[in-house]
Amino acid sequence: MGLSLRVKLFGLFLLPLGTLIVSQGILFLGKYGEYKTYQSQRDNIELIASTMNLITELQKERGLTSIYVGSGSNRQAVDDQRKKVDALLPAELSLISRARYLKMDFSAFTGALNTLRSQVDEKRFDSPQRVIDAYTPSIRTLMGSSNKAVNQPTIGGLGKVMSSIAVLQEAQEGAARFRGLVSGAISSSNRLKEREAMLSLIKDFESIEINLNSPAIIYSAQSRETIDKVLQSGDFSLMKDALLEVFGLYATSTADVVQYKTNYDALWASASKVVESLNMVSQNELKNLLTRSTTILRSYVREFYTFMTIILVLIIVLVIMGLAFVSSIRKPVGQISSTFLSIATGSGDLSARLEVRAQDELGRLAGYFNDFAEN
Structure with a gap:
């Protein structure tokens, strides 16, 4: 069965409308893809910020535990710090579970951390160095998750800034390891005797300056100013002096128990300011990225x-125009068709005339019919 004139005309009218909708739909899908990338990017920034806060608190727990193992003091500080770390774990789990690209077994992570704490409570560690080495894999696991978030697709020119956060993480970890190891050694009055431990300590300190002065880092002017102040501060100088003292005793002394000139409380306070300043720089940069x-x-x-809204209005307007257009053609054509049908069947009124409503093709056709009927 053939299609009616109305259907054909309406279909012809819908063709450009459909083309408009399809073209705009393709444009919308492209925009939607960008939107999803920005949404994923925002989630990644939140994950990085949360992870870095957790890393900072876990680094502090590692350092305080190192002092506790070395000196037998500050047990309450260790317990309080454990509570701070535990308070951050639920939020971290929630963010990690939303990041499908992460394959981190968070229950295994918390299980390993609790096992480590139990070993500390059972006094299984005989030196601050062993504590540092035991805690570091857990911290590195978190840093690995953060780095995976950093390396996810970015848009809007944020990728280089996010990559800079990973470099800053390394500088902060170097400062935190240095703080824990040296504070633990000084608190226990024990000389660092192992060559690997001494080399690791030097490497940790060097990583601070190397990473913070990396030309690949992109920071805001405010963050750059903060970093420069850290490197030129008395707190950083005290860390450097402590390193020289530890190395001097390592190289010149043969005694296991030594007397340090550096006070471990003062060193802990100064090194903590450095670590917290670096974390503050990261958090400020991440906050700016999150805002953007x-x-x-x-x-x-x-x-x-x-x-x-525009598409909906266009569709409504075009449909109304289409209906009006179809009606303007269908009605006169229907009138002509009915008149001819009436005459053809022999029941028509030969005196009937068609109304000429316009001077277009249909109007002229009606006029020609009237002329024909007159003659």
């Missing part, structure tokens, strides 16, 4: 609603 991503996401949402 959130602002862009909101603009995409506004664009989406604007786009949908």
Whole structure:
């Protein structure tokens, strides 16, 4: 069965409308892809910020535990710090579970951490160095998760800044390991005797300056100023002096128990300021990135609603115009068809005339019929 004239005309009218909708739909899908990338990027920034806070607190627990093992003091500080770490774990688990690219077994991580704490409580560690070595894999696991988030696809020019965060993490870890190992050694009055431990200590200190002065790092002017102040501060100088003292005793003394000139409380306080300053730089940079991503996401949402409103209005207007267009053709054609049918069947009124409503082709056709009927 053939299609009616109305259907054909309406179909012809819908063709450009469909083309418009499809082309705009393709454009929308592209924008939606960008929106999802920004959304994923924002989630990654939140994950990195949360992970770095957890790393910072776990680094502090490692250092305090090192002092506790070395001196037998500060047990309450260790317990309090454990509570701070535990308070951050639920939020970290929630963010990690949303990141599908992470294959981290968080229950295994917390299980390993609890086992490590039990070993500390059972006094299985005989030196601060052993504590540092035992805690570091857990911290490195968190840093690995953060680095995976850093390396996810980015958009809007944020990738280089996020990569800089990974470099800053290494500098912070170097400062935190140095703090824990040297504070633990000084608190126990024990000389570092192992060559590997001494080399590791030097490497940790060097990583601070090397990473913070890396030309690949992109920071805001405020963050760059903060880093410069850290490197030129008395706190950093005290860390350097402590390193020289530890190395001097390692190279010149043969005694196991030595007397350090550096006070471990003062060193801990100074090194903690350095670690916290570096974490603050990271958090500020991540906060700026998060603000930028959130602002862009909101603009995409506004664009989406604007786009949908425009498309809806266009569809309504075009449908109304289409119906009017179809009606303007179908009605006179229907009138002509009915008149001819009436005449053809022999029941028509030969005096009937068609109304000429316009001077277009249909109007002229009606006029020609009237002329024919007159003659």
